[in-house]
Amino acid sequence: MNTRICELLGIKYPVFQGGMAWIANASLAGAVSESGGLGIIAGGNAPKEVVKKEIRKIKAMTNKPFAVNIMLLSPFAEEIVDLVCEEKVPIVTTGAGNPSKYMKRFKENSIKVIPVVPSVALGLRMEKIGADAVIVEGMEAGGHIGKLTTISLVPQVADALSIPVIAAGGIGDGRGMAAVFMLGADGVQIGTRFLVAKECTVHENYKQKIIQARDIDTVVTCQHFGHPVRALKNKLTREYDQLEKLELKQENPDLKKFEELGQGALYKAVVEGDMDSGSVMAGQIAGLVKKEETAEEIIHSLIEETTEVIKGQYQKYL
Ligand code: TUI
Numbered sequence: 001m002n003t004r005i006c007e008l009l010g011i012k013y014p015v016f017q018g019g020m021a022w023i024a025n026a027s028l029a030g031a032v033s034e035s036g037g038l039g040i041i042a043g044g045n046a047p048k049e050v051v052k053k054e055i056r057k058i059k060a061m062t063n064k065p066f067a068v069n070i071m072l073l074s075p076f077a078e079e080i081v082d083l084v085c086e087e088k089v090p091i092v093t094t095g096a097g098n099p100s101k102y103m104k105r106f107k108e109n110s111i112k113v114i115p116v117v118p119s120v121a122l123g124l125r126m127e128k129i130g131a132d133a134v135i136v137e138g139m140e141a142g143g144h145i146g147k148l149t150t151i152s153l154v155p156q157v158a159d160a161l162s163i164p165v166i167a168a169g170g171i172g173d174g175r176g177m178a179a180v181f182m183l184g185a186d187g188v189q190i191g192t193r194f195l196v197a198k199e200c201t202v203h204e205n206y207k208q209k210i211i212q213a214r215d216i217d218t219v220v221t222c223q224h225f226g227h228p229v230r231a232l233k234n235k236l237t238r239e240y241d242q243l244e245k246l247e248l249k250q251e252n253p254d255l256k257k258f259e260e261l262g263q264g265a266l267y268k269a270v271v272e273g274d275m276d277s278g279s280v281m282a283g284q285i286a287g288l289v290k291k292e293e294t295a296e297e298i299i300h301s302l303i304e305e306t307t308e309v310i311k312g313q314y315q316k317y318l
Helices: 004-009 026-034 048-061 077-086 100-108 120-128 150-160 174-182 204-212 235-248 255-262 265-270 284-288 295-311
Strands: 015-017 039-042 066-071 091-095 112-117 134-137 165-168 187-190 218-221 229-232
Touching: 015 026, 015 039, 015 295, 026 039, 026 048, 026 066, 026 295, 039 048, 048 066, 048 077, 066 077, 077 100, 091 134, 100 112, 112 120, 120 134, 120 150, 134 150, 150 165, 150 174, 174 187, 174 295, 187 295, 218 235, 229 235, 235 255
Parallel strands: 015 187, 039 066, 066 091, 091 112, 112 134, 134 165, 165 187
Antiparallel strands: 218 229
């Protein structure tokens, strides 16, 4: 299971843990990195000092490589760029935007850069300006998503680019991991399954909601206005639906109303455990996630299953 992304980053297994805002802290990322994957600390919407603490914590937990995800819609994105340069973070992933204007600084600081790309065009642009790899995220993923599915997007980006491709969205076990390898991926990024890791400090209500989720339980809000987000259906997503129906009829839709509804909603779910008014972001694969396990158990079972599936011994798991 040693692919070119393992060589590039110095990791044992080609498994990234998603940089989930408010969720992916040093506790989870440190455990993933220690287990041979790539642990990722989420910048999310947090200010520099908060992320700095997590970086210091992970440095004390492990000598293995880790990354910081910079969420480019964050008002603090600029200061998180300063922070990763100051702290000599070895790897940065970016999401929710185009990181071109920061690329020179990342490269000057010998930071490996792996942007999330929702299209071939952005993938090509990122390769041209020096990205070391890309994360190709399909709309099966949780949180803020693009328009295409993993199965369609991964082979198209893999054909167009020479740098390694990490597939994300809809991958929860060795079958999914083997499948994206067949599509040309060199690695995977997994969010939803790591959400229920023992080391993940998300509220217990959130974990139980994921474990109880069925295949049909996620929805995408803000399809027409603002930023589309996939989350588990609840009171909040129903309110979004109503607002969307109302605003679609208006000549000048009020985007502020969408922003207000979303304000602090992820924090409410992650920290306060509010499963009604909080945003319980999760991928479509939530229905497959059945139990809490350590990060190490998750990674080892992923690798074992993937190897078996690729060897053609899938029957073992039926
Ligand atoms: O970023 C994510 N997932 C996220 S961010 C997040 S926090 C948030 N909450 C509410 C609203 C918005 C954000 C929760 N989940 N995944 C990576 C990702 N990146 N998905 C889609 C994209 C993306 C979209 C457009 C990347 C680049 C892009 O480029 C547009 C451009 O400017 O070229």
